[in-house]
Amino acid sequence: MKTLRLAGIGAAAALALTACGTSTDNNASGSSPSAMPSSMPSSAPMSSSDSGVTTNADVFGPACSKLPQGNAPGSLDSMGPQPVASAASTNPLLTKLVAAVKATNLVDTLNSQQAITVFAPADPAFNALGDAKFKELAANPNQLAPILQYHVVGKRYDAKGLAAAGTVTSLNTAGGPLKIEGSGENMTVNGAKILCGNIPTKNATVFVIDKVLTPGTNKN
Numbered sequence: 143m144k145t146l147r148l149a150g151i152g153a154a155a156a157l158a159l160t161a162c163g164t165s166t167d168n169n170a171s172g173s174s175p176s177a178m179p180s181s182m183p184s185s186a187p188m189s190s191s192d193s194g195v196t197t198n199a200d201v202f203g204p205a206c207s208k209l210p211q212g213n214a215p216g217s218l219d220s221m222g223p224q225p226v227a228s229a230a231s232t233n234p235l236l237t238k239l240v241a242a243v244k245a246t247n248l249v250d251t252l253n254s255q256q257a258i259t260v261f262a263p264a265d266p267a268f269n270a271l272g273d274a275k276f277k278e279l280a281a282n283p284n285q286l287a288p289i290l291q292y293h294v295v296g297k298r299y300d301a302k303g304l305a306a307a308g309t310v311t312s313l314n315t316a317g318g319p320l321k322i323e324g325s326g327e328n329m330t331v332n333g334a335k336i337l338c339g340n341i342p343t344k345n346a347t348v349f350v351i352d353k354v355l356t357p358g359t360n361k362n
Contacts, residue, residue, distance in 0.1 A: 194259065194298030194347050196340040198222065202301070202327060205235060205264065205337035206349060218341070225253035226260055226346035235338065235350050238268035238276065245280040246287045257298035259310070261320070261331050262352045266345045271354065292317040292357040298347055301329060301339050317357025332360050 185212040198218045210217040210232075219230035231240045239262050243249055252258075265299045268276055279286045291314035302325075304310065309319040321332055334353035339347035 153222055153267070170188045176326075177244055178198045180333060192303075194257065194300050194303050196300050196347050198342065200300065200336065200340040200342070202340060203336050203338040203350070204327075206298070208235060209338070211235070214240040222342050222344070224257075226258070226343045226348065227252040229349070230260075230262065233262075233350075234263045236262055238265045239263055242268075242276075242280060242286060242290060246283040246290060248290060254346050255296075255346070259297065259299045259304075260346050260348045261334070261355060262350050263293070263334075264337055264350050267304040267334075267352055267354045288317070288357060289354070290312050292320075292355050294352065295320070300347055301336075301349075304331075305329065312357075314357050318360045320355070321360050331355070 203217060210220070213219050215232035216234055220232065227240075229242055230236045230243070233240075243252065252260075271279075279289070292312045294312045294313045296313055297310070299307065300311065304322045305325040307322060309321050312320055323330050327336070329339065331349065332350060332353075332355050334351040334355060336349050337352055338350040339348075341350070
């Protein structure tokens with residue numbers, strides 16, 4: 143990662159990466175810094191729990207019903223074939239997150255990854271920060287990027303894989319491990335509840351969560 147410095151972060155801010163579909167027009171934030179590892183081959187994912195790849199039938203959580211249905215933009219069918227940042231751009235649960243990703247020019251970087259897990263804070267999680275704080279972070283990419291990094295794991299996991307792992311390491315290694323507790327509907331990530339999990343996209347499995355994760359809060 144080049145522009146994404148694994149530095150200390152204070153405050154939680156946006157992660158716009160994940161969950162529903164749009165075209166590459168949403169990559170208009172310019173080419174993103176090569177902050178995330180991109181060495182994995184881009185082969186089509188196989189439906190296997192070991193690979194962390196999921197299908198629409200695996201999606202779970204109370205907020206999943208809020209997604210558009212059928213082939214509408216933001217639906218499971220629409221976002222599945224798209225890379226994660228493009229997919230997230232039409233997800234009605236993730237408008238703030240998408241704005242944050244664009245503010246840090248991470249659209250292309252996220253879309254280019256081959257197998258990642260994304261913990262995507264829903265809009266209410268960002269609303270809890272307040273508009274002033276959100277705008278402050280969006281205006282300071284060097285502060286925002288490490289926060290976004292903390293929401294991305296460089297390996298693809300489904301819910302069962304996360305539960306088995308217990309802890310996972312984000313791209314912001316300095317932020318400390320992400321602690322997974324519980325399973326299924328009761329799963330949490332550093333205390334954040336899963337609102338809609340196992341969302342499949344072309345290169346990532348997405349978990350919409352109810353809080354913005356703060357790096358440095360779970361180092362022990």
